[in-house]
Amino acid sequence: MNKEFEHLIGLSQLNQDISEIKPQISNHEKVLKKSANKIENIKNDIETTKENIVNTQQNVSKNNTHLKDLSTQLKDITKKSKKAKTQKEVNAVQIEEDIAKSSISFTNDEITRLQNIIELKKSQNKEKQEELKIEKKLFDKLSKSIKGEIKELNTKINEIKKQKTALAKYVDKKLLNFYENIQRWAKETAVVKVKNKACYGCFMKISNKTYNLLKLGNDINVCDSCGRIIYIEKNID
Numbered sequence: 001m002n003k004e005f006e007h008l009i010g011l012s013q014l015n016q017d018i019s020e021i022k023p024q025i026s027n028h029e030k031v032l033k034k035s036a037n038k039i040e041n042i043k044n045d046i047e048t049t050k051e052n053i054v055n056t057q058q059n060v061s062k063n064n065t066h067l068k069d070l071s072t073q074l075k076d077i078t079k080k081s082k083k084a085k086t087q088k089e090v091n092a093v094q095i096e097e098d099i100a101k102s103s104i105s106f107t108n109d110e111i112t113r114l115q116n117i118i119e120l121k122k123s124q125n126k127e128k129q130e131e132l133k134i135e136k137k138l139f140d141k142l143s144k145s146i147k148g149e150i151k152e153l154n155t156k157i158n159e160i161k162k163q164k165t166a167l168a169k170y171v172d173k174k175l176l177n178f179y180e181n182i183q184r185w186a187k188e189t190a191v192v193k194v195k196n197k198a199c200y201g202c203f204m205k206i207s208n209k210t211y212n213l214l215k216l217g218n219d220i221n222v223c224d225s226c227g228r229i230i231y232i233e234k235n236i237d
């Protein structure tokens with residue numbers, strides 16, 4: 001195998017190394033994003049509950065106004081009952097009074113029910129605030145360590161890129177262009193081994209003619225099926 005081709009294999013290996021690091025970075029970013037989303041969801045929950053409390057409080061106010069009206073109504077009825085003369089009139093006023101009283105009792109119950117809801121929502125929000133504090137702390141901790149790891153991985157990538165630039169100098173420009181064209185679609189498998197007479201990019205058998213050329217190892221060879229650059233590893237068939 002000629003030296004230049006060995007450099008190309010090295011270059012291809014370095015590209016593979018980079019392609020293995022990149023998913024690690026995006027995995028880290030996903031973890032961080034997940035934690036940030038959790039915080040966002042809790043904040044949204046708190047806001048929704050706050051709006052809910054305000055709405056319920058308005059509802060309580062409405063019921064209180066209604067209660068005032070009802071008690072004025074009841075006073076009027078009481079006045080009327082004093083003026084009632086016949087039994088029929090007394091009965092009629094009695095019915096009015098019963099209705100007003102039951103409305104008052106119903107409205108009072110409704111206010112109590114709404115106030116209970118408000119208390120429940122307030123205590124839920126208190127819990128959510130605690131949860132938010134914990135999540136924020138977790139995020140800060142996570143963010144510190146993950147950002148450090150991402151930085152390390154990016155440093156690794158930059159080092160590999162430097163090695164690539166250094167190595168590329170030893171590879172003929174034409175060959176480099178050829179490789180880069182294949183790399184565009186084959187990504188990190190632009191240069192692959194041949195094992196058991198099969199291309200390790202597309203896993204198709206290669207022709208005897210190509211295989212014999214490969215064994216001579218003088219030239220750059222490509223797979224008959226997929227067009228990737230192929231080579232035979234030393235001491236391996």
Ligand SMILES: [Zn+2]
Binds near residue numbers: 204225
């Ligand atoms: Zn192939």
